[in-house]
Amino acid sequence: MNDLAIMYHYVQPPKWRGIVPLDPKDFERQIEWVTRNYEVVAPDELGKPRGQKPFCVLTFDDGTKDQYDVAFQILQKKGIPAYFTVMSGPIANRRVPVFHLIHVVLSFFSDQEIWEELSAKYDLQAVPEQSKIYAYEPNLFRRYNKYALNFHLSEQQSREFLEEKALSVFHSFENFIDSYYINEREYIKMRQAGMTLGVHATDHRAFEGKAEDFFQREIQPCREFMREKLGVDAKWYTPAFGGGEQAGRMMEELEGILRSHGFVGAFTTKPGLNNGLNSFWLHRYDCICLPPRSEVPWK
Structure with a gap:
């Protein structure tokens, strides 16, 4: 099956010059197109029996406040699940990447x-x-x-x-930090509304060095924060920068460590379609460059 994962970052009006956000109106139009062509599911549902439509997972990186204020509100109103990642460093350590x-x-x-x-x-x-x-x-x-x-x-x-x-x-x-990032209370509300929360990073560093050291430095502290503060035993991982320049080595060396700690899958920044949970590392298309289908109304 040609399952789709879509990667989002900022969903807000284009008021800042240093980022390239998706306008909320375009986000709503995109969601309408997705729901016509796909069954939108949580990551854990990728292995369930399917109907006539392929699956789509909506994913959000970096934990910025607009995702709670804008994207989550739209999704909650429409009753659509999504996967949001947590970056613990700014919240727990009060340090901006x-x-x-x-x-x-x-x-x-x-x-x-x-x-x-x-x-x-x-x-x-x-x-x-x-x-x-x-x-x-x-x-x-x-x-x-x-x-x-x-x-x-x-x-x-x-x-x-x-x-x-x-x-x-x-x-x-x-x-x-208070104005830029989703806080603990907001993450808990998102979890209670049925959104999936996963590990993004502690300080948003690209993969480097020994895989076990990287896991202990960037992944495990975030996972512990999620367990202690958000009540979430995270099973999904999305690497910062998609892993960076050493993404290939990251996927090869980190997968076994992640699996041994109970992770069931991870999302890359490599574009492509997926087939359920046949692969641990799942491809994603950026929201501004999705593959063509019957129509692409937001472009």
Whole structure:
């Protein structure tokens, strides 16, 4: 069967320049198309007997507040299940991951201004050539900034540069975290409404090093947080950055560890269709580039 998993991040009006959200009206239209063509199920239901339609799982990464305020409210009203991932670091440790600091800074400061400041402070001569992984960004400065801050500079260098600018917008990290992320009470309400909660990350770091060490550092603390604070024994995993540049090695080396700890499946960022639960690592299409079917009304 050609089962579909769809990956969502921000679902909100396009008010920030540093992110590419799906407008709520487009989200509703997309959900209407999905329910006409697929049976929307929770991840645990992928193995159940099916009717005439293939299955579809709606997945949400990063645990941002718009997912609760917008997407969850729409889904709850329509009686549709979905899978939301938890990133525990900001809630438990009150620490914002670098990639979200980047989203904020790129939204409130000009790309050229950021690039000029970074270039004056660090040696970034190699960045223009290396930044081709962001070739989809039409603005060259945006492309350079994202590569420099995500990959070229150390996490500490990026954090020092970004935190000062982010604080000029939010005034405190308490304000940032409380307004930017789903909180414990909201996650519990989502669980009680029938949504599936899974592990995303602790601090949203890409896979690296030994698989067991990565599990203990990025996955297990998040799972323990979910068990203690949300009453959830998480069985599904969605790696940050899809695993990153070492995604292939991650899938090979991490699967056995995940299975031994009771995980039943995981969602990648690799596009493609699925066949029930025949594979531990399930493909996903980004919500802005779904495969063509009979109609694609939101494009």
